[in-house]
Amino acid sequence: MDSFTPVTALIGGGMIGLASALLWIGNGRIAGISGIFGQLLPPAKTVLWRLVFLVAMIVAAFVAARLLPQIGAGGDVPAEMVGSPLWLAVAGLLVGLGTKIGSGCTSGHGVCGLARLSFRSLVAVVIFFGTAIVTVSLTGVVS
Amino acid sequence: MSVSLKPLYLINAGISGGLFGAGLYVSQMVDPLKVLRFLDFGAMASGGWDPSLAFVIVAAIGVMFVGLRIAGKRARPLLDTQFYKPESKQVDLPLVAGAVLFGIGWGMSGICPGPAITLVAFMPQNLAIFLMTMFAGSLLGSYIKPLLQQRAPLPDGTAKI
Numbered sequence: 001m002d003s004f005t006p007v008t009a010l011i012g013g014g015m016i017g018l019a020s021a022l023l024w025i026g027n028g029r030i031a032g033i034s035g036i037f038g039q040l041l042p043p044a045k046t047v048l049w050r051l052v053f054l055v056a057m058i059v060a061a062f063v064a065a066r067l068l069p070q071i072g073a074g075g076d077v078p079a080e081m082v083g084s085p086l087w088l089a090v091a092g093l094l095v096g097l098g099t100k101i102g103s104g105c106t107s108g109h110g111v112c113g114l115a116r117l118s119f120r121s122l123v124a125v126v127i128f129f130g131t132a133i134v135t136v137s138l139t140g141v142v143s
Numbered sequence: 144m145s146v147s148l149k150p151l152y153l154i155n156a157g158i159s160g161g162l163f164g165a166g167l168y169v170s171q172m173v174d175p176l177k178v179l180r181f182l183d184f185g186a187m188a189s190g191g192w193d194p195s196l197a198f199v200i201v202a203a204i205g206v207m208f209v210g211l212r213i214a215g216k217r218a219r220p221l222l223d224t225q226f227y228k229p230e231s232k233q234v235d236l237p238l239v240a241g242a243v244l245f246g247i248g249w250g251m252s253g254i255c256p257g258p259a260i261t262l263v264a265f266m267p268q269n270l271a272i273f274l275m276t277m278f279a280g281s282l283l284g285s286y287i288k289p290l291l292q293q294r295a296p297l298p299d300g301t302a303k304i
Contacts, residue, residue, distance in 0.1 A: 012170020021210020096280025102241020135250025
């Protein structure tokens, strides 16, 4: 896998943008993944469409990987998880907690919020990209 | 929402979710290492930095921006009675604290919520641990968030997000 993949990045990003646009124009909902799964938990009201959305995400990625193994992440996706089980447990907790408290993640604030020209989302994006970059630098998880 | 529209409502949610998951696969954002190589700004000098994620987010924002213009000033979406627009415009304590915590977790793992869900299709080792604590964190956050809002109420006395 080449390290820089501008073409598939643009195509995949365009698909994510189109997904967000369809959900907004059709259902009037923000395609923020943390919000979509976070509101599956009690006291949830509208569970069904959220489940359909999330299951479709998984199924479509599975199908895409088998139909198009030569593009994207590859048929048997490397998808290497970084870190020990304890490390990942802490990371998962912080991701769930932070996106709930901060009302959004890379999709809700990053894609939908910035496209809506939301100042609030811009602040969130700058902060979470900033702390993520600092974390990678301090922990050296990549190297 | 009228009952007759409900199947279309769910179908649209499914198409949207499918495009989202496939987009995460095509863009390789399901690969935590790929994401971490973008976040690794320290590798810029050595040439090991991977700017792909910036291209993903710019393309996604661009298409969504057009989508928002197409929706325009319509009173309601095609399949529901209202747009569920985020109401808060405040930069408040929960927003900042949440973004800090999320950024640390994302930087530790290279996994944000979209890829975390999509990775179920590929079941890498230890994904179940991450998913379980992510859900637990979200549940915990729903209790902590109101406490943070009480400490820093909005100027109009409400505390809604």
